[in-house]
Amino acid sequence: MLVVASGSAGAQEAKSPVDVLKKVWNGPEFDADDFAPEVYKKIPKELLVSILSEQRSIYGPAVDVAPTQDPHKFLVETKSYTIPTLLKQNKDGQLTGLLFRFALVKDVKHEDLLDHMKQQAPKQSFLLMQNDKVHAEHNSDDRLAVGSAFKLYVLDQLAQRVRDGDLSWQEKITLEQRHISYPGGTMQNEPVGKKFVLLDVARNMIEISDNTATDLLMDLVGQENVMLPGETSPALTTQQLFHLKADEKTAEAYRQAGPEERARILAALPAQLPPINKVSVPLTEGIEWYISNRELCKIVRKVKDIKGIFVNPGVAEPDNWVAYAYKGGSEIGVLNMTYALEDDDGNSWCFSTTWNDEQELNITYLLALVATLLESPASVQAALQ
Structure with missing residues (x-):
């Protein structure tokens, strides 16, 4: 969610960003002056309450909000997730901008992420490559249903x-x-x-x-x-x-x-x-698009440099990668995420992963697993330890 406004409010005691972020996250309501008046010209308060309530219902209440070295970045900590959050305030402490990044998991160590991904569905595959070298793979030649990645x-x-x-x-x-x-x-x-x-x-x-x-x-x-x-x-x-x-x-x-x-x-x-x-029914076997992770890495790397196309970074943290190309696909019982990424050292990475099940997948958790892996080049390296 992103809210941006400009201007300033009337004189009042400035609010701590940690306090105001925890307050609006945990709700169920918040004070009208927690957001700058200009925000409400773009998004009604009722809609803001609804958006924040949905975030809370998905990830749980905030047990803590931690600052980072970036004065505009904070970490909303729930029982199971960490949600990186970008926040802007005016001089009176009212929110003028709020952006929740994709959540990260807290229950899995980085070195266990890839093994943990294997356990989340009856059919699962992934491929992680750096500069044409395979660093990790699981069933990466199996053609599973990949939804819109086709x-x-x-x-x-x-x-x-x-x-x-x-x-x-x-x-x-x-x-x-x-x-x-x-x-x-x-x-x-x-x-x-x-x-x-x-x-x-x-x-x-x-x-x-x-x-x-x-x-x-x-x-x-x-x-x-x-x-x-x-x-x-x-x-x-x-x-x-x-x-x-x-x-x-x-x-x-x-x-x-x-x-x-x-x-x-x-x-x-x-x-x-x-x-x-x-x-709107679960995966119908044989009625889908079936592609392996190895084939998806090949095609995404072929098209990744087409200008003006790849503006959506998916769950990868765009500030930590020099370039990215992402396409995923999903339906009930299907999730694929395929990335071509470039780091500061000029290394080219590809990560493609797929889950198939006859029942509905826990999409929130799977997205968080991949977000945790692809938060930065360092997080990928940590997963390979």
Whole structure:
């Protein structure tokens, strides 16, 4: 959460940042003057209360708030998590900025992190590389379901078309009804017929995992060209995935079919999206995108230098890495996180990890495990001890 405002409040006794942060975190309410008036012009107090209440419900009440060497950075300590927090105050101690970073785990030592990751789901894999050297791996050649991480392959095809001169990052493309999919993302809310800059659509696909952007781009480059490693049929569009998840009989037919029959099944899918409640179900085996961590490291390193795309650092601490490229994917029972990172010494790192389960994963805890690993190059090195 990020709140930013400017200006100053009336004269009053300045509030300790530690005290005010612990107060607003623990709630359930806080005083109106804990935040500067300018904040409420952007975010109503009721929404702030709701956001802070959600943080508290996920991570628990703060048992301590600790300062750091950075005067604007504090550590909110709960029973199980540490939440790095950036805080700004005006001269009267009112909050003008508040940013909660991803939580870190407290129950696992760094040297035990990778082993602990293996224990969190029936199917688990990871690969950690530095400068082409494998430092740690677990089932890294197994092709597990990775959700939206497959969009790296769409990006790769798009970049190839730009390199070939067939497309330009600055050209405009048109959103059609056939591209509209369910979230993630926001482009499904845009009017059909609206034109978008190609680079912006690609950024939406990667940064916020926009499904409508993805299906638009797969249409643009040709779905038949988006082939995942080891597959004999093109990658599913997000719409097609939703249709198959909603129809068990058709999904089974698709699983059993060869490439030609699969193409016929997909061509016969209805134009209208299925009801959302029918697609919000756990991993449907065989109806997903299956890629190994080794293959994901290869593709993310291939596309990582495309400018203007990788603006979302995921759970990695961006202040501690020189450069980052991240794409993840999730649905009920699936989580993948794939990173290409560069440290101050010019070392290139790749970390890719996947969990699959028939039941819902503890996403909060898994994100915190990876955030703890990738907090800094030093934390990665500590995990390798």
